[in-house]
Amino acid sequence: MIRSGMMHTVNLSDTTNSSQWMWDREGSYIDSVGGQRFETTLDAGLINDGKSLNSDLLFSNFGTAYDRLLYDRLTPENSYSVLTANNRNTFGMRNLPVSNYTTNQQTNAEGFRQTANENAALASVQPGYPTYNGVTHYSDGSPVTWCQRKMFEDNDDTIGIGNYNPMLELEGMGYTRANHVGLNLAANYPEIPNGALAQQYANAGLQVRMAWVNPQAYITSPARAGSGHVASVVANYGVYDPRRGPRISQAGPTNGEMWGSQGFGQKNLYDAKYYWAMPENMLNELNDELWWR
Numbered sequence: 001m002i003r004s005g006m007m008h009t010v011n012l013s014d015t016t017n018s019s020q021w022m023w024d025r026e027g028s029y030i031d032s033v034g035g036q037r038f039e040t041t042l043d044a045g046l047i048n049d050g051k052s053l054n055s056d057l058l059f060s061n062f063g064t065a066y067d068r069l070l071y072d073r074l075t076p077e078n079s080y081s082v083l084t085a086n087n088r089n090t091f092g093m094r095n096l097p098v099s100n101y102t103t104n105q106q107t108n109a110e111g112f113r114q115t116a117n118e119n120a121a122l123a124s125v126q127p128g129y130p131t132y133n134g135v136t137h138y139s140d141g142s143p144v145t146w147c148q149r150k151m152f153e154d155n156d157d158t159i160g161i162g163n164y165n166p167m168l169e170l171e172g173m174g175y176t177r178a179n180h181v182g183l184n185l186a187a188n189y190p191e192i193p194n195g196a197l198a199q200q201y202a203n204a205g206l207q208v209r210m211a212w213v214n215p216q217a218y219i220t221s222p223a224r225a226g227s228g229h230v231a232s233v234v235a236n237y238g239v240y241d242p243r244r245g246p247r248i249s250q251a252g253p254t255n256g257e258m259w260g261s262q263g264f265g266q267k268n269l270y271d272a273k274y275y276w277a278m279p280e281n282m283l284n285e286l287n288d289e290l291w292w293r
Contacts, residue, residue: 059086067091076241091242094196098237101203108205109235112158116232116249117257119153125251132174142253147230148178150251151209154232155277158207163280179228182211182273189275189283195260198233198274199246207277208233210248210260212268231263233274245269 058066067089070079080093098106123129128136128143137143152173155164166188169176176184192198192208202208214228229250234257236247245260252263261269278286 059088064089076239076244080239080241092196093242094240096200096203096237096240101205101237105204106235109203112154112202112205112207112232113234113249113257115157116154116234119150119157120249120251120255120257122150122153125150125153125255127253127255145227145253146251148176148181149173150255151181151230151232154249159277159279164277165280166283167277177228178211178230179213181209181230182213182228185209185211185230185275185277186213186273188287189277190286192274192276195242195245195269195272195274196240199236199240201276202233202246203235203237205235208246209275209277210246210264210272211275212264212272229264229268231260233260245272246274 067083068091070082070088071091071093073079074082076093080090080095082088083090083093084095101109119125125146127145129146130136131144135144151167152164155167167176167181167184169180169184189209192201198208198210209230210233211230212228229252231248231250231252233246234249240246243261243266245264247257248260248263249257250263254263260272264272
């Protein structure tokens, strides 16, 4: 019998199939967790020994490989549920239920989510809206986008009109591009270490901004290749998954509420930074205190 590369499928709903595992190399199995079907390989000797194929067996014999399979193939909500129930690695996922937050925090957070999404629908932040010089499209033909202008609208409605000058260039709002905002946030505002904590801040009703500075940007040019991106983080009471990032409200090629990975792109998500956008008077007090230290 040629053993190399042999594969065999076992349907877990039919326990008699275990008798078909006769060789001691590798076989495949199909399991179902949370309604999702998937396939991987395992040592058929386990089945030959009369062991039934179940999650306990898979966790005990395949450990991190089975953890990864669940994480890769199931929705974050389903994989988090299964992995935590079995005390397994959750790959940075965290559950942030609404019960973790006070009523006042929830009210503030949900109020900002609504405001931010309303701002995403404004005519002045839609793709192709003219710049101050009348430009509607980038040199590559794609429409001009307005992530920074939308963030300024969010700032006006929450931090306060004119109360976010440290985000702007000295020449003013009309000269401030997304990359400028990202650089000025980094220079002037408290950084939040990671997306999970940024999501928790937003869930508690605090103002959080997310920024990706294009490392190859020509920040004085309208060229699309030089564009960074900024967005506001909004509440999401549920499972946080690092692959999705926090929930955001943005303007861009697509406006509205979405996951950070959708707005920034999967690659840029991991290079993005998060900042607590506190009012300027609080920011000055904080910086003064830090200076004295």
